[in-house]
Amino acid sequence: GFKRASRIASLEISEIVQLAERAAVLRAEGRDVISFATGEPDFPTPLHVVEAAHAAALAGKTRYPATLGTAELRAAIAAINDVTAKEVIVSTGAKQVLANAMLATLEPGDEVIMPAPYWTSYSDIVSMAEGSPVVVACPMAEGFKLSPAALEANITPRTRWLMLNSPSNPSGAIYSPEEIRALADVLARHPHIWILADEIYEHLNFVPFHSFKACAPELAERTLIVNGVSKAYSMTGWRIGWGVGPAELIKAMGTVQGQITSGACSIAQAATLAALTGGQALLDERRSAMRARRDKVVRALNAIPGIDCPVPDGAFYAFPNVEGVLKAGGFASDADFCGWLLDKAGIAIVPGRAFGLPGHARLSFAYSDPELDAGLARMSAAVTARI
Numbered sequence: 027g028f029k030r031a032s033r034i035a036s037l038e039i040s041e042i043v044q045l046a047e048r049a050a051v052l053r054a055e056g057r058d059v060i061s062f063a064t065g066e067p068d069f070p071t072p073l074h075v076v077e078a079a080h081a082a083a084l085a086g087k088t089r090y091p092a093t094l095g096t097a098e099l100r101a102a103i104a105a106i107n108d109v110t111a112k113e114v115i116v117s118t119g120a121k122q123v124l125a126n127a128m129l130a131t132l133e134p135g136d137e138v139i140m141p142a143p144y145w146t147s148y149s150d151i152v153s154m155a156e157g158s159p160v161v162v163a164c165p166m167a168e169g170f171k172l173s174p175a176a177l178e179a180n181i182t183p184r185t186r187w188l189m190l191n192s193p194s195n196p197s198g199a200i201y202s203p204e205e206i207r208a209l210a211d212v213l214a215r216h217p218h219i220w221i222l223a224d225e226i227y228e229h230l231n232f233v234p235f236h237s238f239k240a241c242a243p244e245l246a247e248r249t250l251i252v253n254g255v256s257k258a259y260s261m262t263g264w265r266i267g268w269g270v271g272p273a274e275l276i277k278a279m280g281t282v283q284g285q286i287t288s289g290a291c292s293i294a295q296a297a298t299l300a301a302l303t304g305g306q307a308l309l310d311e312r313r314s315a316m317r318a319r320r321d322k323v324v325r326a327l328n329a330i331p332g333i334d335c336p337v338p339d340g341a342f343y344a345f346p347n348v349e350g351v352l353k354a355g356g357f358a359s360d361a362d363f364c365g366w367l368l369d370k371a372g373i374a375i376v377p378g379r380a381f382g383l384p385g386h387a388r389l390s391f392a393y394s395d396p397e398l399d400a401g402l403a404r405m406s407a408a409v410t411a412r413i
């Protein structure tokens with residue numbers, strides 16, 4: 027019979043995708059389901075970006091691109107990041123940047139420290155690359171942030187990477203320059219550790235954002251910055267992300283990429299170039315729209331008994347503590363609660379366990395106001411009736 031390779035034996039399709047698919051099935055059965063499960067802006071891709079893609083296709087930019095990215099796009103990303111093009115790789119989404127980095131560097135059993143809550147794919151990508159995720163719980167009382175002491179306590183001789191995500195999916199936490207400095211001081215004492223700073227929500231910030239590299243320039247020769255157009259420019263389907271890091275690492279990641287995709291879609295790269303070099307006013311407009319939604323969602327969640335929702339500083343997720351609901355409603359776990367909410371009220375949200383921090387749930391607010399209003403009202407009614 028069929029047998030999975032051991033490197034993926036423990037992996038499942040992401041719980042986020044599973045929930046979104048279950049919501050779609052219920053909807054196809056005629057149920058009225060509102061899903062807040064997916065981390066995808068509801069805005070359209072900007073028109074000038076779509077037009078650039080069309081023009082690129084008509085101009086014959088339809089051949090295999092260079093493995094590490096088109097010269098034009100790498101140069102543009104290098105200019106924005108104040109590095110040379112050799113320090114840039116363009117991949118099929120930020121997700122592939124992460125996978126390239128892990129496959130290019132991890133030996134079996136190498137450890138990767140990830141503060142929880144973390145984006146679901148971090149642990150799975152590390153596992154797929156035969157590394158060991160080292161999950162460090164960062165509770166709500168600590169702003170969901172990694173402290174220097176917790177970092178220090180989890181370092182071993184086998185630690186290969188620290189994965190840091192600011193602004194964070196799912197918590198919205200943004201590290202201040204002082205907080206980054208404090209972590210950098212620990213890392214300076216452990217030169218065997220590399221830093222993967224995932225800054226894909228850079229432009230979705232409601233407090234000032236500071237890049238890890240800008241705050242810790244002395245660690246640049248072991249820092250990989252990950253970014254992309256999916257979130258800020260509403261380009262999730264175009265599948266373009268990039269990594270900025272030391273040339274040797276980038277070259278090794280290119281070796282992996284060359285055998286997996288041969289490089290990212292040439293037309294999507296032309297579109298990305300237009301996104302990065304065209305007018306940037308849309309970033310402010312979308313940030314303001316998200317901030318208004320954030321305020322509405324946090325207010326509505328905190329009005330539901332048993333739910334305690336801190337204000338996220340960035341990204342587009344609320345990550346409330348739902349332990350009060352679990353206790354009062356007799357739910358066995360956050361997953362039990364989320365399953366009930368979908369079946370009973372037709373609302374899809376993702377249990378905290380998918381992010382390595384149970385007792386919470388993630389609700390994306392990258393949805394329209396009518397959807398948010400209707401969904402939150404329904405969620406409130408269902409929870410209030412149960413507890």
Ligand code: PLP
Pocket residue numbers: 065118119120121122145191194195224226254255256262265266267
């Ligand atoms: N990093 C984080 C923290 C994310 O939330 C996501 C998408 O959900 C990604 C990376 C991957 O983005 P992309 O669409 O560029 O693969």
